Amino acid sequence: MEKDIVVIGGGPGGYVAAIRAAQLGAKVTLIEMDKLGGTCLNRGCIPTKTLYRNAEILNTLKNIDEFGIGVSSYDVDVDKIQNRKRKVITQLTDGIAQLLKANGVEVINGKGRLIDSKTVGVSLVDGSELEIKTKNIIIATGSKPSMPPIEGADLPGIFTSEEILDFERIPEKLLIIGGGVIGMEFAGIFNAMGTKVTVIEYMPSILAQVDSDLTKRLSVSLKKRGIDIYTSTKVNKIEKDSEIYRIYCEGKKGELSFEGDCVLIAAGRTPVVDEINLKGIGVSFDRRGIKVDENYMTNIEGIYAIGDVNGISMLAHAASHQGIAAVEKIMGLKKENKNEYVPGCIFIFPEMSTVGITEDEAKEKGIPYKTSKFLFGANGKALALGEAEGMVKVIASAEDDIILGVHIMGPHASDLIHEGVLAVGSRMKCREISGIIHAHPTLSEAFAEAVMGINGEAIHMVPSKK
Structure with a gap:
């Protein structure tokens, strides 16, 4: 039976694309040579953030006396840390497998390669070979750690991020x-x-x-x-x-x-473009990844590339977004108000997040702009949490007051950025944000104050001298 879509790669781009395709009535096969969830779930985002939580607790313990709590001693058990990490990964990978099954997606454990624009070959784990006929192919093979040309970089014991x-x-x-x-x-x-x-x-x-x-x-x-x-x-x-x-x-x-x-x-990371026969059937690519158009289609009709492998944005949420967009294009679904603003989150101490243009970029491009910063040190919730370090910075157009960029360093920055994503993606003006009531006491008030500061209307900020 011919498939509507075959997806090569079961990471956050591939499995999301497969589920969305099934929701739209497509006959879908997903090919994954390792574990469902790809790099993000097994060797990237999720295990890293699980370890980040351990680090977060340790940082709290180092300053626990500030909260009036005495802890005489504690120790770090690496085995338990690793067990917890594995448990989190297993719970999520099992959940993805159930979701794919519930949506009727056929999952094949093997290594996929392109035979032609309508045929995918699979080397199965038992050593046998399989060919699948399909109307469309989505390549979602992800990326791998880059190894710079440094003498001694291949010495035993040197780690990559995985x-x-x-x-x-x-x-x-x-x-x-x-x-x-x-x-x-x-x-x-x-x-x-x-x-x-x-x-x-x-x-x-x-x-x-x-x-x-x-x-x-x-x-x-x-x-x-x-x-x-x-x-x-x-x-x-x-x-x-x-x-x-x-x-x-x-x-x-x-x-x-x-x-x-x-x-x-x-x-950094390098797109995985080897061993899938891109050259053999004429798919255009270079060291930065597979070349695609605005719908993530390659130079060959019916073949798409999403996520890290196209090099546009090496972030899991970008891969998922691209997977949905590619599938909806294949299935003839017209999507209005296409939003391509991708938030970036950095899980360090304090957290950082960003969306839209930076001040450095605005200067380089000659864009007339205004900026405003609000420090978490003036935010009641941040002080109560004992995490008053950092700020929210907003960049707006000096011509029409449209919010162009939001950048956050401070507590829960990765959660707070999404109001900024909505503002930048919807081209909202500062007054539209300042007119929205933000609950007190919350960290989100810092974003509202930063936006109000663009026009000198922030309440909890000392006015700048003219």
Whole structure:
């Protein structure tokens, strides 16, 4: 029986696309060579955030006396941490399997490849081969950790972002190559566990895609927590002597070297485009990923690519969004008000989140803009939580008051950003937000105050001198 859609890859792009297709009445087959949930669920977002919760509790314990609570001692049990992480992953992967079954999606455990624009070959786990005829194909093969061309990067014991999730002991000194989202999240996690962390970043700033107002404040905060950060620093070589790693670098002031008992290479991720026969049938791609149009269709009619593999946005929620959009296009569903603003969340201490344009980008593009910042130190809920560090920054058009960007550093930033996503995505004006009642005492009031500050109307902010 010919399928309507075959999806190659069961991550957050692939399985969501398969479920949405089934909801719309399509006959769907999902091919996954490993575990349902892909990198995000098994080797990325979910296990990392589970460990982040451990780190969050440890940070609270370090300051528990501020709340009038005395804790004489505590210890960290790595085995229990890992067991809890595995339990969370299993619960979610089992849930996805049930959802696919309930929606009538056929799931095949094997390795998919393109035979032609209407045929998918599958190498099954038992060694046999299978061919599936289909009207449409969605490629959702995801990404893998990038390995930079550094001498010694392949030494035994050096971790990628996937391997370090299964750590068996807490390192004394962790050296992290890469100050992007992955590197900084692990820096925060292991710092909370008592590890001495050093981050080495080639670019002039950590988290280069984030508004520089926030990254400057974050850098100061992290240094206070004992995390050493070296930017504009190139790693030339890694050596191992017994159980100690040495990293040789070149920085702003000349040659540097660092020692540690653990090294994490967090140099980003690379789309998985190998072994699916893209070249064989003429699908266009380069090192950044498979090339797609606005509907995520490749240069070949009926073949789509979603998620990390197309390189547009390497975020799980972007993959899911693209999967739904591709399926709805295939099934002839017209969608109005297409919103492509993707929020970014960074689970460090304090949390960070962002959507829309940064002030740096507004300057580069010559966009007339206004900004407003509201500090969590003036927010009652943040003070009550004992998490008053950080701020909400809003960027609006100087011409028509439309909100162009929202950037948050502080408690629950990953939850608060969604009001910003709605504002930016719907091109809302500042007065539309300021006219909405925000409950008190809540962290969301900080967003409302930041928006009101654009036009000098914030209540709990000292007016700026004209």
